[in-house]
Amino acid sequence: MSLIETPYLLFLGDAPDQLAAKVAQGIKDWRPEFAVGQFRMEGCKADLGLPDMTLEEAKAAGCKTLVIGVANRGGVISQAWKKELVAALEEGFDLASGLHNLLRGEPDLVAVAEACGRSLHDVRVPEVDYPIANGVKRSGKRLLAVGTDCSVGKMYTALCMEREMRERGMNADFRATGQTGILITGDGVPLDAVVADFMAGSIEWLTPDNDADHWDLIEGQGSLFHVSYSGVTMALIHGGQPDALVLCHEPTRAHMRGLPGYSLPGLDALRDLALQIAKVGNPACQVVGISINTQNMPEAEARAYIAKVEAEMGLPTTDPFRFGAAKLVDALAAI
Amino acid sequence: MSLIETPYLLFLGDAPDQLAAKVAQGIKDWRPEFAVGQFRMEGCKADLGLPDMTLEEAKAAGCKTLVIGVANRGGVISQAWKKELVAALEEGFDLASGLHNLLRGEPDLVAVAEACGRSLHDVRVPEVDYPIANGVKRSGKRLLAVGTDCSVGKMYTALCMEREMRERGMNADFRATGQTGILITGDGVPLDAVVADFMAGSIEWLTPDNDADHWDLIEGQGSLFHVSYSGVTMALIHGGQPDALVLCHEPTRAHMRGLPGYSLPGLDALRDLALQIAKVGNPACQVVGISINTQNMPEAEARAYIAKVEAEMGLPTTDPFRFGAAKLVDALAAI
Numbered sequence: 311m312s313l314i315e316t317p318y319l320l321f322l323g324d325a326p327d328q329l330a331a332k333v334a335q336g337i338k339d340w341r342p343e344f345a346v347g348q349f350r351m352e353g354c355k356a357d358l359g360l361p362d363m364t365l366e367e368a369k370a371a372g373c374k375t376l377v378i379g380v381a382n383r384g385g386v387i388s389q390a391w392k393k394e395l396v397a398a399l400e401e402g403f404d405l406a407s408g409l410h411n412l413l414r415g416e417p418d419l420v421a422v423a424e425a426c427g428r429s430l431h432d433v434r435v436p437e438v439d440y441p442i443a444n445g446v447k448r449s450g451k452r453l454l455a456v457g458t459d460c461s462v463g464k465m466y467t468a469l470c471m472e473r474e475m476r477e478r479g480m481n482a483d484f485r486a487t488g489q490t491g492i493l494i495t496g497d498g499v500p501l502d503a504v505v506a507d508f509m510a511g512s513i514e515w516l517t518p519d520n521d522a523d524h525w526d527l528i529e530g531q532g533s534l535f536h537v538s539y540s541g542v543t544m545a546l547i548h549g550g551q552p553d554a555l556v557l558c559h560e561p562t563r564a565h566m567r568g569l570p571g572y573s574l575p576g577l578d579a580l581r582d583l584a585l586q587i588a589k590v591g592n593p594a595c596q597v598v599g600i601s602i603n604t605q606n607m608p609e610a611e612a613r614a615y616i617a618k619v620e621a622e623m624g625l626p627t628t629d630p631f632r633f634g635a636a637k638l639v640d641a642l643a644a645i
Numbered sequence: 646m647s648l649i650e651t652p653y654l655l656f657l658g659d660a661p662d663q664l665a666a667k668v669a670q671g672i673k674d675w676r677p678e679f680a681v682g683q684f685r686m687e688g689c690k691a692d693l694g695l696p697d698m699t700l701e702e703a704k705a706a707g708c709k710t711l712v713i714g715v716a717n718r719g720g721v722i723s724q725a726w727k728k729e730l731v732a733a734l735e736e737g738f739d740l741a742s743g744l745h746n747l748l749r750g751e752p753d754l755v756a757v758a759e760a761c762g763r764s765l766h767d768v769r770v771p772e773v774d775y776p777i778a779n780g781v782k783r784s785g786k787r788l789l790a791v792g793t794d795c796s797v798g799k800m801y802t803a804l805c806m807e808r809e810m811r812e813r814g815m816n817a818d819f820r821a822t823g824q825t826g827i828l829i830t831g832d833g834v835p836l837d838a839v840v841a842d843f844m845a846g847s848i849e850w851l852t853p854d855n856d857a858d859h860w861d862l863i864e865g866q867g868s869l870f871h872v873s874y875s876g877v878t879m880a881l882i883h884g885g886q887p888d889a890l891v892l893c894h895e896p897t898r899a900h901m902r903g904l905p906g907y908s909l910p911g912l913d914a915l916r917d918l919a920l921q922i923a924k925v926g927n928p929a930c931q932v933v934g935i936s937i938n939t940q941n942m943p944e945a946e947a948r949a950y951i952a953k954v955e956a957e958m959g960l961p962t963t964d965p966f967r968f969g970a971a972k973l974v975d976a977l978a979a980i
Contacts, residue, residue, distance in 0.1 A: 445872040506836060507877070534922075534925075538846070
């Protein structure tokens with residue numbers, strides 16, 4: 311059961327460029343079966359290469375939810391979009407958004423949604439009363455991506471691993487913990503918006519008992535070394551009870567994201583601290599590999615850097631988005 | 646400036662026994678200057694040894710806020726109390742409560758408070774929009790109490806140290822991070838109810854720049870080793886940027902509070918992990934001493950245990966509530 315009904319019509323609105331449609335692109339890349347069509351307004355500069363559909367066409371094609379897959383300046387719900395969003399509700403679509411300004415904060419949308427019996431999904435806000443974590447061991451296996459910093463590729467690492475595992479016929483599900491991941495998969499926990507006492511419990515709820523051969527691939531958040539968000543990371547480790555950790559790193563960053571006075575830790579420091587903390591909840595936890603985000607490096611440099619890290623750390627190392635996740639999945643399959 | 650206006654009339658209601666008035670007792674013990682009188686209803690079995698006052702007498706004595714200093718079964722606002730609470734609002738008192746059921750959830754109290762221009766303080770709920778932590782070094786000094794488990798005496802340790810420091814003429818303030826501490830001091834952050842992204846920022850907000858010789862004595866929450874709440878502890882360490890840590894321990898506990906499968910860490914493990922994490926935000930952080938909660942031990946056994954820990958750990962060790970906080974304050978003064 312998905313929190314958000316699929317498949318989707320992806321709303322690109324009046325996106326000023328391709329980058330503004332990053333969320334829609336993520337859905338198309340990682341859940342192509344959910345991405346039935348795109349809806350573009352006059353002046354839209356983004357194009358996902360999907361069929362352009364009217365609301366009627368999308369309805370006929372089986373779409374259930376119009377997903378706002380575009381971010382504009384300030385994360386607000388543009389007035390220019392309102393007419394189309396209202397029409398979508400009237401046509402029978404639910405709406406889903408990860409914007410800062412909430413759909414439920416727009417009285418006109420709320421009124422039409424109520425009148426039409428449709429749902430407004432604001433994935434920034436928890437819709438569930440999560441429990442307090444109980445720390446009980448769960449069946450099935452879990453992997454968590456942890457990073458030397460925020461925004462180093464933890465979500466993409468888990469998604470790449472999910473794709474590779476499913477191609478091999480392994481039993482695996484990406485588990486989203488942030489709004490983009492939730493919109494991509496239709497489900498998850500918006501962990502940064504959960505109340506402190508319930509953080510770890512929300513991750514237990516997200517990754518319950520499962521088949522013995524099943525892997526939850528849990529999207530990481532923040533970093534143990536990022537003083538603004540480290541508490542969120544800590545709750546992920548203790549709530550997720552991971553059997554396996556993948557260390558994520560972006561080598562060209564000059565300092566911790568948003569914290570000019572803070573330098574990044576080494577991968578060895580991340581390995582030691584994350585593993586020590588994870589063993590409190592799961593003494594059998596292992597670090598299985600390293601994911602390097604090489605998007606800012608030419609290919610030869612990227613390959614050389616990965617080889618160097620692999621030799622120094624003695625762990626399977628790759629850029630799973632650029633060079634494939636096979637090495638990481640091999641390591642996981644060996645557990 | 647205090648969040649809650651002082652001094653207080655302490656409302657004991659129909660407390661079934663002395664223990665039910667624990668919050669009121671804490672206020673009387675730690676902020677006697679706020680505890681002007683007590684208000685007891687028919688059948689009240691608790692007594693703080695304060696003057697019993699009518700609302701009129703308390704008003705004349707300068708009381709500003711009626712604090713619900715009693716917990717009943719379920720943490721609800723008893724119907725039996727309603728008539729008195731309404732009368733207090735009409736008499737010109739604000740109300741403050743740490744109960745699970747909120748004052749603001751009672752329509753009759755809300756209506757009377759609005760009509761009379763009075764405030765309802767539910768200290769379980771944040772009343773401030775906290776910032777995201779920026780990690781910038783602040784002036785003044787900070788101490789944080791960290792524990793091997795939850796509820797091992799972190800609040801009492803910080804309060805005992807504040808008392809000892811003030812008696813010595815040192816410049817120190819206890820900083821509350823839980824509802825009992827907030828009711829005792831009239832101010833603080835209800836950290837367990839803060840949204841994840843703002844946890845560390847709320848502690849930066851609570852302990853801003855201060856005089857070079859000033860110490861914030863920050864109440865700890867949870868434990869790095871308690872999987873339900875470790876994220877809260879992490880945010881306290883990184884938001885608090887402590888210069889000094891005191892390790893807190895209760896030696897008779899069989900397992901982590903509420904987690905039967907989890908044993909307590911040793912004080913050495915707590916020292917190593919907490920210090921490593923604290924140094925991310927403040928490389929100069931030191932562990933200055935150990936606080937043992939010996940309430941479940943006879944005096945000779947308590948003294949022997951403290952001496953043993955002190956010898957093993959090489960750190961000043963005491964039960965500050967039972968034997969005084971002098972040792973811990975000596976260590977702090979030496980920084």
